[in-house]
Amino acid sequence: MEATVADAAAKPQQNAEIVIETRNLTKDYRDFWGRQKVRALKALDLDVREGEIFGLLGPNGSGKTTTIKLILGLLFPTSGEALVFGKKASDVSKNERIGYLPEESYLYKFLNAEETLDFYGRLFDMTPAERKRRVEELINMVGLDWAKRRQLKEYSKGMTRRIGLAQALINDPELIVLDEPTTGLDPIGTREMKDLILKLKAEGKTVVMCSHLLADVQDVCDRIAILYQGDLKELGRVDSLLKVRDVTQIRAQGLSDAAKQEIEEVIKRHDAKVLGIENPTTTLEELFLNIVRESEARPGRRATESK
Amino acid sequence: MVLEKPILPLLEWLRLNLPTFAIGLIGVVVLGLLIGFLAGALRHGPMGSLRIVLQTMSAALVDFRHSSPRRIFAIARLAFQESLRRRVLVVFGVFVLALLFAGWFLDPSSKHPARLYLSFVLTSTNYLVLLLAVFLSAFSLPNDIKNRTIYTIVTKPVRPWEIVVGRMLGFSAVGTTLLILMCIFSYFFVKRGLQHSHQIAPQEMVNQTLDIDGDSMEQQTGESSLTMAHRHEVTVGPDGRVSVSNEHDHTHAIAETPESSRDGEYLLGKPKGFLEARVPVRGSLRFIDSSGAPGSGTNVGYENKYRKYIEGGSLAAAIWTFEDVRPEDFPEGLPIEMTLRVFRTFQGDIEQGLTGTIQLVKPALRDENGILIGPDTSWRSEEISFPAQDYTTFRRFIPRKIEARDPQGNEKIVDIFEELTDPETGSIEIWIRCLDSGQYLGMAPADLYLRASDRPFWLNFIKGYTSIWFQLVVVTCFGVMFSTILSGPVAMMSTLAAVVMGFFKNFVFDVASGELPGGGPLESLVRLIQQVGQMTDLAPGLGTTIITRIDDVLMLVIQTVSYAMPDCSIFNTSGFVAYGFNIPGELMVQHFLITLAYAIVASIVGYFCLRTREIAA
């Protein structure tokens, strides 16, 4: 399959403001003595524009979390730079406008839900009344009203995840960075999370998320980047990336074996190759697996966004 | 109580110490910059490194400007909550139990029970609180980094200052809470532990005939009942007034007389004099030799340089000069208190004690060596004898009207403030001599003083706890500082090491300056292995030279490090409280300033460590 590099439609809205910009962003993890252990990210160039939902995809260990940490200033780049709202990632003042949900919810286990949100609220410039209102609103939004007086150490994984999300939204941020937002959530929670992300977009917020759950990404993301071992492999609008023009997929119901045989023969007669007649898979999954397979076969090829 | 150094007035102290502090601060900053630069140079080359260092410095200023009390408070509050939820208050329970158990072991028959009780509660509180401070402060930040909760903090608009200072404040607040609880509890523990009473029945008293100015008078006297291993002598004077003798640092008021009490006995009420906060007026001390010439006192060998001795039955005298003694401060006369040492060259009558004399002298004009300029024109009071017993405080009130001799030897009753003090400077001399020839009396500048007034004891007790509080804050700040770069256990060990090094600071300095025999660490090791005593020199040769050279370098490093370490022992005021002296306000202010200085340095270092640290690495 020939990878379809983004066409004209993939161009982001040129007039929208750039929220995140990475230039040649590279990260080597080093050990105590400064010797290089892993090159987790290689010369990443990305633009994320205002109002879009941007997805980072990639297999485990491909550098998604590393990218996010670099953008937030939790890691210092080995070379290159990341700019958020035009400010350096190490600039603390950018955090006023950012909400971040880490990979796992790293929260203070000895606080209860209300105290947690109250604490994070105090780190922002809000009046006590405003903070109180916001805390209540968010607890209701993530559906934890029934457990808000319990300490977080008693929470289940999904409940912790929900309070983690509430924490990320405490300051009504313009940019929300979500590292695998749906892990640990039940199907209803997953649905709610996706609805929430779309709602945030409708409010004009920018969302950057990374996930393994391709269906989720496909449902909500406007643009995606696919990373593989620190290399950017694919970048573009989801709809255009998924349009595979030279492959026809036949979906039918109630075909007999004889009928399938017949169809196969018809295809052969037209000099085409049968790729397989099977239950359809998610198309993004197909793309994803292809990239991974191809990268393993031919390492080094990289994608760039055509503008 | 040993007071090695006189307490300087605040301005004088600042003049002496501010330059040291400034040098120390500059040293830390330069060292920090150098380390930062070298670390950067390894990765980015010298120019890149220089740029990074400059950027970091300017960023630090920006961070400082944007620090908000609100966020510092939020983080301090979190630290406080964290400690409470981790059940830190259990420490108070441990403390209460420890005191209750110790109540059994504190020997009530001690000659100085108040000293015993007070030093016990102060010392145990001190150690417990410092230990707590180390544990609290060293683990919090490393835990946050390990659990990655710090990710959700540093991605909020929180400056590294706020994380460091907030924690310092929060944990200090936890320690303060505990300290207040301990302070209140120990106060009542001491009060209760010292509480006791005696009785004496009038029929147990014996009659005595007194001869006062030729009139013979009757008085009754007797020994009270035995409590806490002592009895008081109770005397009913001719005028019917009851007096109780001073025993084991205290006396009692009469609570009930035979007429009012049920069993017809005298009941001695609450102990008085155990818990005091005396305000001493101190003077300067010089000596006269047995020949009568100015000298420096005799060293009897087993004492440190601090205390010197005068020979009995000779011209030798110890002379305290007090400045600015005014009738406004001592309207009735001079209350003299002294605690002298006794050194016997032969045993004599141990029970009796030696006899010393006190004489008030109007200072004559002297040069800086104490040699008279011109004729001795001074008035001298009569010599008042007193019993000198080792370690025992002797009090004598000298009334304003006293018999004195003018230089020609004419005796006359005079007013202390008219004939015996210098009218301009208000200075007066107190001469102490020993009458028993062959015996010695030992004294140091702080051993004799005028007891100007007393402050409330509870206030002094609180001041003593405030000194512990200073240590708590310093240790907390250092714990937090270390925890910004080190893992929890390592940070804890480092803080402990810092505190211990602080305690041995003077020792380290003495070793380094060669004042102590035995040499540095390597030389000491060699001595240990070869079993060579500290006083013998090692055999000269190449080996010894190398060893001493390496030691010099090692000692320099240790000295530099220990210089920066907080010396908690300087905050130790438990001696004041235990020995019943008011802790001077000036000392408290000095300690406060030292605490502040350490806190500032620790937060600056902590800030840079946290700031340059890659949180998620």
Ligand SMILES: Nc1ncnc2c1ncn2[C@@H]1O[C@H](COP(=O)(O)OP(=O)(O)OP(=O)(O)O)[C@@H](O)[C@H]1O
């Ligand atoms: N602290 C670290 N020290 C050393 N190597 C690290 C560190 N964190 C991540 N890595 C390495 O960097 C690479 C990228 O890791 P990263 O966490 O960014 O992957 P990811 O895409 O988020 O994976 P996942 O989907 O599993 O979350 C991996 O090879 C990982 O081993």
Ligand SMILES: [Mg+2]
């Ligand atoms: Mg990840």
